[in-house]
Amino acid sequence: MHTEDTHHPWINTAITAELLRGALDVEHTERGVLPHRLPAWARAQNTDGQLAMAESQPSGVRLAFRTRATAVELDTLPTKRSYVGAPPRPEGVYDLLVDGRPAGATTVSNGNVLTIDMTEGTAELKAGEPGTARFTGLPDGMKDVEIWLPHNETTELLALRTDAPVEPARDPGRRVWLHHGSSISHGSDAASPTTIWPALAASLGGVELINLGLAGSALLDPFTARTLRDTPADLISVKLGINVVNADLMRLRAFGPAVHGFLDTIREGHPDTPLLVVSPILCPVHEDTPGPSAPDFSEFAEGRIRFKAMGDPAERAGGKLTLNVIRDELARIVKQRSADDPHLHYLDGRDLYGSADTAELPLPDDLHPDATTHHRIGERFAAKAFATGGPFADGTA
Template sequence: MRVVPLTGGPVELRGALDAEITPAGVMPRRLPAWTKEQYQDPSVYGVTVMPSGVRLVFRTDARELELEVLTSTGQLDGDPRPRPTGVLELLVNGTLAGRRQAPVGNVLRMAGPGSVQRLVPGEPGTVRFTGLPAGMKDVELWLPQQTPTELVALRADGDVLPPLPDGRRRWVHHGSSISHCIEADGPTGTWPVVAASLGGAEVVNISQAGNALLDPYIARTIRDMPADLISLKVGINIVGLAVFRLRTFGPAVHGFLDTIRDGHPDTPLLLMSPVSCPALEETPGPTTTGPDGKITALGDPAEVATGALTLAVVRAELERIVTARQKRDPNLHYLDGRVLLGPEEAADLADGLHPTAPAYRRMGQRFATHAFAHDGPFR
């Protein structure tokens, strides 16, 4: 087996905008390094290093590959084992050729959700893919979308070459946990990856679970990225955390779009509202999780009259904003998120908020049917 350099060599790390050097190896991050000084909440860093949509891309004639990784996963004090680490998936010439469980490495112990974390150091583990077809082939090695994964070493029993250009358009997407897709059955089962595969695009998913809050550094990141297609899924975290009123929400959306348009004045841009979430449709946030594990809204519906946000209010405001801007921006489009997952599918929200793995795949299929249609916004 030959050691293949993880940086500065033939392997491309796609879906990551930064490669942070750590004592163990290389930690992919889905935001550029400069953004770290612009947020205080540690949860932002935590979801940024969860590599949803991140993959190693190269060509090889190897019949066997090894990837040594150091994962970091959480564990509540009362739980008998750490949270599932997810899987790594290998695609050969665009077809799934193997799935391997990500090894448990570091464990972050905590008394409860949001409490102080205590590191229990772990060791790197190795996943192996054997029996690959003979000859030179295109390889994509996808990292688990829910588990921070440091890349320690890549080994192959053949030559490894840089990938060839494939002509696919680059689609940049930003959203919440419902676009991060922690609950998907694997990294290629997230709805943006499913949609990109069907639409013949290559997605860069900079969604931030729990943190899709129209942060200016996200807009500037998208502004400065190469992008042929852009989509934004806005609203669920904003309502769930009660971070805006109607008076401030509209200008924040306009400012976010203005910043993106500074760098991409004519790029097709699809603005999506939230999928169905019964608890927040007519009741404002903030939210909590009840004893049954379901999300519950704590706001007062009467406050909608004075500017509190619900999902119904957010959808109406987003559609109003897009309609107004389309007069001078014909490449801006709107999609009601309930097209991807509607109220009749509430049973597919295991906790009342996050879709199940099969529902994520349906969402990807529906997005592709809408966006990549011959008359769709990404045509």
């Protein structure tokens, strides 16, 4: 924790929703505030621990303020994950932007630890102490400061200290892009919160990101659709399919109507907003083999975990879903609906990461892209969606 530094006349600023971007709810805790990416009413309808963990991890959430401060300290209580039998995971990263440009990064080593035993299917939480993310040597003068929170660590915010007064950031005047997807959109295996592919694409597209990428949890849940419906946005994208296969959640008979219902609900709140449906990126193990996905522990001791498809390709005849089946169905649904909805668009996920990419940049665990691939996907999404002629190009809204 912070000890008094006589060189800085520290100013404490209460952390409020006004200082946060990318969070849809702010829970007040005994010590501070906890950003959430699903509202309380939606969380109340969920009983799945995976989704509860994912929505509390602040992917895309950042503190945003204006200040002349040259030193900033943020006390936090992170919840880190540890996997039995595996090497330690990298520390969650806090990225600093000054006037929109990268200006530093740090970590907080303290915190709670959630120990997960994947072979037993158990998890145990051990309470820990808070720590401090510290940034010094910032340029003098009034500036816009953003601190992007770790995309993969639940982060309770306890205190914000600066050596000059803080005021809320000005409205940037940029369009708001609301995105929903799976762990890849959440940022799995990206290097830092500003280098997850949606954050990179948002930066390239000049838009403000609200990221509802929810690891393991892009499952067409009605409460997620209603959250998208009720969240103000200028642009919306939904990346659907891989988690439905991972979880072996539904058959083709249920999938099509569920997608229609999901899109219907979004359209209730955003009837004319550009809405982009994105199908899964290439994932060789599930292209033609149904789920569920299961961890392969054969290289676990070396720190590598892989995923394998447990279904049988022959089960497609009975309606089991594969990525190729899902892409065909999503393309069909969007084509059907776009006859009456000119603002609805489709993007094949293989245009973001396809067969040539798997040869050059294979998915390390057969499911998730690495940090380099996040850059590639982000750049390609920006080129497909935000460039002239794309569904999110300026002037199309």
